[in-house]
Amino acid sequence: MIPVMPPSGYRGLSLWHDTIDPIEPRAALGADLDVDVAVVGAGYTGLWTAYHLVTADPTIRVAVVEKEVAGFGGSGRNGGWCSALFPASLTRMAAERGRAAAVRMQHRLHDTVAEVGRVAAAEGIDCHFDQGGYLAVARNPAQLDRVRAEVAEHHAWGFGDEDHRLLDAHEVTQMAGVSQALGGSWTPHCAAIHPARLVRGLADAVERRGVTVLEQTPAVEVGSRRVVTPHGTVRAEHVVLATEGYTPTVPGRRRALAPIYSLMTATEPLPESTWAQIGLERRTTFADNRHLTIYGQRTRDGRIAFGGRGAPYHYGSRVAPRYDRDERVHASLRRILVELFPVLDGVTFTHAWGGNLGVPRDWFPSVHHDRHTGLGFAGGYVGDGVATSALAGRTLAAMIRDDDPDELAALPWAGRTSRPWEPEPLRWLGVNAVTALMGSADRSERRTGRPSRAASAFWSALGQ
CATH class of the missing domain: 3.50.50.60 (FAD/NAD(P)-binding domain)
Structure with missing residues (x-):
């Protein structure tokens, strides 16, 4: 159990807490x-x-x-x-x-x-x-295959283009200037x-x-x-x-x-000249279609708030404030964001934070x-x-x-x-093995352009 935090510490929890009025506990x-x-x-x-x-x-x-x-x-x-x-x-x-x-x-x-x-x-x-919707970008052939399959699946269930629409590379870059975009999908429901x-x-x-x-x-x-x-x-x-x-x-x-810990980072407020190259005028949320989840948004005050997985699961399902930050993961997130939007090279990142989310055994x-x-x-x-x-x-x-x-x-x-x-140490071994598998699958797909069989087998085993 984590200790009760003094009021002065709440502002440092995240960008979001740092940009609201100071919190006075009830x-x-x-x-x-x-x-x-x-x-x-x-x-x-x-x-x-x-x-x-x-x-x-x-x-x-x-x-x-x-x-x-x-x-x-x-x-x-x-x-x-x-x-x-x-x-x-x-x-x-x-x-x-x-x-x-x-x-x-x-x-x-x-x-x-x-x-x-x-x-x-x-x-x-x-x-x-x-409500600017959600843009999923494909940046290699394996990701493009998954995007096409996901849109086709939703259409097979009776959801049309008004709910899930396949985009070509030009349509993607009209929404967001993501590098190396091959295509993507968009849904208004975000x-x-x-x-x-x-x-x-x-x-x-x-x-x-x-x-x-x-x-x-x-x-x-x-x-x-x-x-x-x-x-x-x-x-x-x-x-x-x-x-x-x-x-x-x-x-x-x-x-x-x-x-499971998910970590985030945020840029300084960006000038309009930079936003002219990035896009996201409607604050459309964005990610690419990798296995190890990433996610980003344009904030109202002109930043990019960007996060993703990759932090380790801690033995015994431990939860502690020291796990909210991991420089290795935060550095990786900053690098990925610059890969998506090269115009951000050299920009200042002002915030780094994280927190845990709950994952059931069957997802x-x-x-x-x-x-x-x-x-x-x-x-x-x-x-x-x-x-x-x-x-x-x-x-x-x-x-x-x-x-x-x-x-x-x-x-x-x-x-x-x-x-x-499962009881420990099986839980620790299993959860961290899945994180490693997804990271390895993404590297393989980026290198070869072919879908990862190991990642596909994992999602199939979950019934997804």
Whole structure:
């Protein structure tokens, strides 16, 4: 368990925390408390759950218990992609509940992107929401093969060019001046946001609606009908665990999710002459189609915020502030960004940070609620959690209230649980081996132009 951070340290968590008003923690729990719903974790999942509960029923008593402050974890540090991306494929979702349910899930994810923007506007949350879509660029023949296959797959499931469109090299460079582009794809179902502004704004919004947000209040025990903290016990009919990448720090949950670190860097604000060569006028989010994920956006203040995987998994699912930065990975990210946009050679990088995200054993997020015990959970987004968590919170609220006119509980991720990760040292060996495999596959594809058989076999084994 990480120690509670002093308020002065929150600004240094990320670019996003450094560009909002200084954070003053809310009051901690002062005594035992009785509510209807207790939520552990003041990130996107917990706050969206609280939001949908109290907007559906203003009389419901909700308390959110947070070890640090709202937005301390991945919700405040991520790449700022509010997207309809989902780590499990349509084929994998269909295996759970059938083809129609898989298609309905994807449509729900599409709709949720815009819904996040509508709620933010309605609640006065200036989270820099700009829905410029997502551009996936192919920079070698292997990546181009995958882009074509992904677009063809979506078309086979009934989604047309208005949802997923194949681009040639010229169309790509009209959107973004990415070097060596052979082609790509574009989907409108993604917005660039300032993630800390969104999560902090959500905390304010639920508080205005009567939710009790308790910060700097660690949960030392989470069980049926109660959350125990050093300051007292919160008793509730329903308890929601919304701790995502910190879930392994909760007693009894060490193998539920693997906390994988994703790191980010950001440039100084760039002059208009540089942006004229880069493009991204609509703040379209961007990546190339490599296996070891990268992701970037143009910020409202004219920077590029850019991140990716490659940091090691730490033995025993350990989570610690010292893992938020890794100079080897940060140097690699800076190098990759300059490769994508050579005009950035020599630019100053002002921020480097990171955080953890939750990965389930089968790469399939889940949302579930047990009416017998009152325990609920949502998470395991594998880094695609900004919009996904909003849909998860809405689904959990419907399950808790036992009022589900939109049949959210019939979606493929509802009511399921991923099997636990293997015990150590198998978990450490397996997760880090996959990271090494993906990096090796990308190097091989860059060198030969041929798809990596090893990477293809891995994704096939996951049912993707």
